[in-house]
Amino acid sequence: MRLLVKSGVATVLALGLSACGGSGSAPSGGASASATPAAAASALPSATASVAAADAAPADFAQCKACHAVEAGKNGIGPSLAGVFGRKSASVEGFAYSDAAKKLGVTWNEGNLDKWLENPMKMAPGTKMTFAGIADKARRDAVIDYLKTLK
Ligand code: HEC
Numbered sequence: 001m002r003l004l005v006k007s008g009v010a011t012v013l014a015l016g017l018s019a020c021g022g023s024g025s026a027p028s029g030g031a032s033a034s035a036t037p038a039a040a041a042s043a044l045p046s047a048t049a050s051v052a053a054a055d056a057a058p059a060d061f062a063q064c065k066a067c068h069a070v071e072a073g074k075n076g077i078g079p080s081l082a083g084v085f086g087r088k089s090a091s092v093e094g095f096a097y098s099d100a101a102k103k104l105g106v107t108w109n110e111g112n113l114d115k116w117l118e119n120p121m122k123m124a125p126g127t128k129m130t131f132a133g134i135a136d137k138a139r140r141d142a143v144i145d146y147l148k149t150l151k
Contacts, residue, residue: 100126
């Protein structure tokens with residue numbers, strides 16, 4: 001969440017430092033600067049990935065991670081989002097969906113994910129996803145683009 005975003009920024013800064021250190025001006029400074037991104041990379045692979053590809057894990061996804069895992073088979077307060085794009089709604093095994101979610105009967109695509117993320121409680125009154133929604137269309141699009149990458 002916040003930690004993830006901060007670490008992503010720290011990684012960028014550290015990579016920047018390491019690039020400067022790489023010019024060879026200060027051997028000791030260069031060594032400590034290059035140790036930092038390595039540590040960050042092993043602790044937070046997804047933060048590193050989001051640095052590599054700017055459109056992965058948009059900032060708004062930090063909110064989703066409070067309730068959703070992206071690993072298959074891992075349910076939290078919400079169901080795993082692995083493979084959610086193109087999947088039938090309310091179909092994650094072992095997750096106790098609300099009746100509202102079960103009644104949706106959609107296959108998640110750009111159109112209905114956009115509606116869901118704008119206001120899940122309006123699309124499915126009674127849903128357990130107590131999330132106010134993302135008002136900005138471009139920000140919803142960024143999250144949906146990221147959901148497509150989750151396998
Ligand atoms: C407060 C916790 C919470 C937050 C925050 C949250 N969700 Fe959810 N989400 C849930 C729950 C719980 C469900 C199951 C809904 C139900 O059963 O009514 C769900 C369901 C979903 C579904 C439908 C999954 C399926 O299998 O049909 C999608 C897609 C989804 N969430 C995406 C997101 C995204 C993207 C975000 C961030 C923008 C987000 N959620 C934020 C709790 C949350």
